[in-house]
Amino acid sequence: MLDARNIHHGYGSETVFESVSLSVTPGEVVAIIGPSGVGKSTLLRLLALFDSPDRGTIEYGDTDVWDVSEQRRLEFRRRIGMVFQEASLFDASVRRNAEYGLRVRQPWTDRLRHEFASLVGRTNGTGAEIEALETVGLGEKVDQDVSSLSGGEAQRVAFARALAYDPEILLLDEPTSDLDPRNTALIEDAVLEARDRDIGVVVATHDMHQAERIADRVAVFLENDIIEVGRTEDVFDDPDDERTRKFIDGELIY
Structure with a gap:
């Protein structure tokens, strides 16, 4: 569905990754x-269609997607959800935050109608945001x-916001970094x-360990390149690249 092929990206004279x-x-x-620092977040930004690759293609x-009109590319971008390491929520209710992605994907007339209904207290949302909040264990805090909210709960709201509009692709950038085991487990269950x-x-x-628990496939990103991609059990138990084994075993220090 989403395929990055031989993409190269850098900032100025600094190459982040190539091919x-x-x-x-x-x-x-x-x-x-x-x-x-190897480029994982930059790669996710390219997959999210926020930035274009310097070379290569994203299909x-x-x-x-970079060989079509801006409007057509926006249609693809709207099928993709992204959750960043920081929750970045609005100063509003849990429900209003969770339904944000749904609202911005509506036509302007529907958005204005929805905003007016919200101001006068005549809307309870679409229901999709409630389902998403229940998925991350926050149904009682709408x-x-x-x-x-705690930091972990805020991150779960950010996850629900991306999930509510039913994306075809979901990109997560360190979604459980610095979270306690309970919040980590809830987000992994939602994944x-x-x-x-x-x-x-x-x-x-x-x-x-998280990659082992939830991933079907694992990509190993070392030395500004993805050196190996394979089934999770193969990558962890019998990797093709010796650098993969050393990285997993903690023998490579960065």
């Missing part, structure tokens, strides 16, 4: 593991202000539920 390839299909979880289905809904998920993570 990187990665794909994700419906109903699978792909984990990207690797040290900090959605059979379409090169009317709370996000300022009352697996997204997969069961036939969503393709790509998660960048420092936590190799």
